[in-house]
Amino acid sequence: MDEIARKFAEHIAGDIVLSENPGNCIKKWRNIFEISQRELAEKLGITASVISDYESDRRKSPGVTFVKKIVNALIEIDKERGWKTLSKYRDLLGVKIDAIIDINEYSRSVPSEEIAEALNGELVVNFDRKANGYTVIDSIKAILTMTSYDFYRLFGLTSERALVFTQVTTGRSPMVAIKVGNLKPSVVVLQGLNSHKLDEIARKIAEIEKIDVILTEMPVSLIVDKLKKLGGE
Template identity: 40%
Template sequence: MKGALREKIASEITLSDYPGKTIRKWREELEITQHELSKFLELSPSVISDYESGRRKSPGTKTVRKIVDALLELDKTRKSSLYFAEPDNLNEIILSMKDFPVGLSPSIFLKKIQGVNLSKAVPLVRNIHGYTVLDSLKTITTLRSSDYWKIYGWSTERALVFTGVKFGRSPMVAVRAHPLKPAMVVYVRPERVDPLAVKLAELENVTLVRTQLSKSEVVSRLEAL
């Protein structure tokens, strides 16, 4: 599984306007200090800072690769590895999951699940390349933040469908906190939707959707796609 994350980080750094900021993002996400990283790479700590601060604007592929590999290696060889934890009770958390061969337009996706768009400030343009249906409570309580990336499968351009939602606050907070962001978040029969959730969605440019269909109905409709 290393490959997918390695590629994700590498492409994100390479395609970023500010590679240094992206390096920093992932270093912090993996809870590695500049000093640790520089020690591993046998470099002066100031070098890392120079990259992250943008003094070096366009690091070479060799540099990017060794930084990515160092980050993953440092994370791996650590007592509480964030991204190399053992596979756990994912099957209880993930109720259904799929990736589409071709991207679906968000409006078509919405119709299929009779969804209502709550985040009107977010333009409905990001195509949906898959979905993951999650038990909201179990996700929040048993999934370590560090395992969140596993629910993204092979694209973050997907819909995260949360069931068992009360106010819809925690799921959006989780999305906000984690570096990987979905294109869409769907709440299945929420009791009500907290305005903060909508605000967070708009901040993250994530489409927030509510559907009043039942959990099983949503799952069967999605699996029929």
């Protein structure tokens, strides 16, 4: 696990340092690890108000040295908890799933309405959810090659994300797969559909699970480009 922890730490540190809003990015990772400001501050030997100031941009962006200390503290706390977080995501590091077209984490929470606008999409089910990242999935390859465990790995580092299914004809299959799974995304984007083609069972599942649904006919390559530009990317 130590090698995985090192790679994970490098990924987090790079995400924070390169983010346009480092404070918000720190908050995102702290929430992913389910660590309170007070617990993180105690591990760092500082007050919780310092963490709060960074996360709310009341304090100048932290330098690389302090970012490394924050990341190491997150990893150390996770280790003390028996690798509660890293054990979920270790398979994501260095693993490529053919069905995944693109996967990324955001440095801020992006509202579904903003995603719909960027993709020229219809927000047909709306619970005002937000996404902390996205995964673009080739639906045909997913159906033909992916196991239930592979589907779990689509969620990246947080389930509060947008799952984008491409080449969709009715939307029922992706929503049924989500229904039977343990993790639920906050937003689902169905590419290739408009509201007249959406299956009513798919819509009903989204309403029961309180998942926002966006329909778009935008080309996949353009979807990936648009999603990369959201969330401070």
